Amino acid sequence: MIKVNALTVRYPRTATPSVSEVFLQLTEGVTALLGANGAGKTTLLRAVSGALSPTSGRVTIDDLNPYARRERKSALNRIAFMPQTAAVPRDLTALDFVAYLTWMRGKGRSEARSQAMQALDAVGLAGRAEDKLKKLSGGMVRRVWFAQALAAQAGTLLLDEPSTGLDPRQRATMVELIRGRAKGTVLLSSHIIEDVLSLATSVVVLREGRVVHQGPLTSEVNESWLLSLIGDPEE
Template identity: 50%
Template sequence: MTSSSGREMTSRAVVRGLVQEYGAVRALDDVSFALGEGITALIGANGAGKSTLLTAVAGGRRPTAGSVEVAGHDVYGRRTRRPALRRVALVPQLPRFPSNLTAREVVAYLAWMRGLPSGRAGQAADDALERVGLEARRSSKLGSLSGGMLRRVALAQALAGEVDVLLLDEPSTGLDPHQRRSMVDLLQTLPGTVLISSHVMEDVADLAERIIALHEGLVRFDGTPSALADRAPAGTTEHRRLEAGFLSVCLEGRAA
């Protein structure tokens, strides 16, 4: 299998024929793609299957059919699951942590759970908290932190784990404009493979080198932001072309 960007030979994550059913509802329908280095945006309306797909790639729910590989390991294979899960991290839209632990304790513990030696986990936690701008709050109990700070703690735990594939579900939701700008600036510096689920086209335009558009569980588009913008109707204003291109793709899918 080759992605639209032709990067499977250097892929960090490969999704093949993924199907996810909940009773009579098919949330994902034969989804396939490969991710190399760089930032890819996963876009779609609410209910399109974005969170379901991220959860499947992260190893959180076995798909009805299909396969997921991370760093060459089958995420749901009996013998390969553990090494696969060490190489992928999901930052959920609404992270939940024990409120009585400090930011450093949570980040260091989760880094250790991913396989970092205990001696390295603490330093990795300090480095990650500094990267997300929380070095001054590393000893703060999580119950005392704002929602925006908790989102950054969630990102820090992923960074500390030194993963190959980072998955972020709506990373700017709930952030004020200053916090959002800081988050975007940080994400632009991340190495490796990053898949961001978002419905905020401003985030997509700022960050993505590639866009995968989901609609009703199907991949309706996989390509560059400029190629998606080119799908916008004639006369669309420049700042709305990306959104209009996405809407056009969805309408084409319904017509088909």
């Protein structure tokens, strides 16, 4: 379970918070985080993941605070985060990269490598597991990042634009893999409304760092309605 209580994040030397007074409580299912560019989606995901300290407010994962020294390790072991953009060690193979991140979570080397290989197979990259990351396309690297989230076998998945750079077939595979994790807690940001409508069980809409809508994704929710809530992207 993800709980966010009055979360505010303000970056240094900025007057306006990127995220302001956000309240969330997410349990089982897939929650889509929507908003225009600059709405605060990535900031919120990073704050929930333990990567970006809040200016004020509180985040808990299964009642553990990822920013409390004594609770941080246990909290982070319950989370798997797929960033939208992040540098990768280009001279590592896909398998070594995913296995290393899995090992860093406390798994034995053999177990980490086995889980990494299973995850790469799930995202359709078993045949490229021994290729160095610098030889993979941008879409393949996105799938490697998703594989490391799957390999973590965490109860909570945080996915920042997981379908970016994927072709239609890869997108469909990604959607099915995420749907398969719906018994856990999944919070994902996406600008692809079609995927959101087919996948999510609930939706949170951010505008200028504030939640303007939060609720179940019912049959009455459609693309036009969501786009009207999202508003115009930041110029």
